[in-house]
Amino acid sequence: MAPLPPEGLGAVATLSLMMLFLGPIEEFGWRGVAQPILQRHMAPFWAGAIIGTIWGIRHLPAFFLSSTVFAGWNFFPFLVGNITLAILVTPLFNASRGSLLWPMLFHWQLILPVWPDAQPYDTWILVAVAAVVVWWNRDTLLRHDGAPPHVVTDVVPGGGRMEQ
Template identity: 30%
Template sequence: MSRYTRPNRIVVGIRSHPLTAFFVCSYAVSWLLWVPVVVLGLPPFSAERHAPAFYVLPGIAVGVTGTAFALTAVTQGRAGVRRLLQRLVSWRVGAQWWLVAIVLLPGAAMLVAAALGTPDIVVAFAPASLTAYPAAYIVHFVFGPLFEETGWRGFALPRMQHRFGALRGTFLLGVLWSAWHFFLYVPVWFATGFVDGVTGLAIFVVTTTALTFAFTWLTNNTRASLLLAILMHGSVDGTVTYLQDLAERGVISHEAADQAIGLGQTIACVLLAAVLLVVTRGRLSYPRYAREAEELDLHPGASATGTGDQPLTGAR
């Protein structure tokens, strides 16, 4: 008898606590698949390609995307899976949001780096330099950009905004998204000493959490398009590869590349998050998302007046 009731209890538990189930499963699966990488001391990044090593990809694809689709199927059935797939190809948004996704964060990070004393970074904007950008973008694209967003912005964000509101939900998602990386990155950060480790960890959490506010704002203004979120993620990661490639070729200095990738990116993300919070009064355009897409994400296939808990009043 217990053989039949146990799976039912698991399904009921997942449906009752989908967010907890998502984060537990995504962490557990990703970290389990990364155990050989950490135990063997393999570098998570390829020094030649300036991108994640291919052996970390299963932890990302299965741990995050796989978990998102599996739990969507359990909690929302075929309608939910169909909606998630539709969001991956949702491209009919204003041209300004394409620019935000592709240009805003890399441009801001490089401008901050120039202001901090490495003006040669502007050479990265030159047409001759930009011919190298597509290849750098693609090299990094198949990792975090392509396989993380279905989980963080696809499964988690709608539920976190609905439960906690845009401000608190985004902050919590940013911290949890940051921490998911720790299993791979912490050994690297602390390899050169405790102070370096703590500094690297703190900068990463601040940058990633601040970046999460930009993702929420973009998602809320694009009818929850995962395609645009993927492109924004790709613009951040791809630019890291691009600048490192330019530095290796002597087009820009290594100092300029490091400045843009490090402090420039952190300052740009924090400043953008602060501006968005002030301009949107902490709502991050959640009212627009609630009108245009929230019902589709939380209750796919249901009527516009479908049942379910209502969003937090304060978030509107």
């Protein structure tokens, strides 16, 4: 995907709206289900790293399709980037007490058509930012204690939570 489609601002707006429903919907699975379940068994940092690994590997088939943007990319930096992004979104998710709004907005801004795709420096910038975020949040990211957020499916109609 090009940073700005030649069709103009209307195409950018339309594509941005479409992307609002494409990538952020994944967060129901990644953060709504997988993150809380993994955090019941390990520190949030490791839960994010596992999710990022699965998230990256899930895209692997696209690297073998010539009609996709991934075809010209190197998989390893993409995988490292996915792991890094999943680690970065973990403190957002946990600080919001399991709300999916911030992870969904984070995911959406990543895939907006105004950002150039697969720049060589992206992964290294993200790794540096993640290192600072992990260090800053080391007390909550590197320790497995406290109650993890509830799984999205734990919420019952009427605003209550199911007993576990």
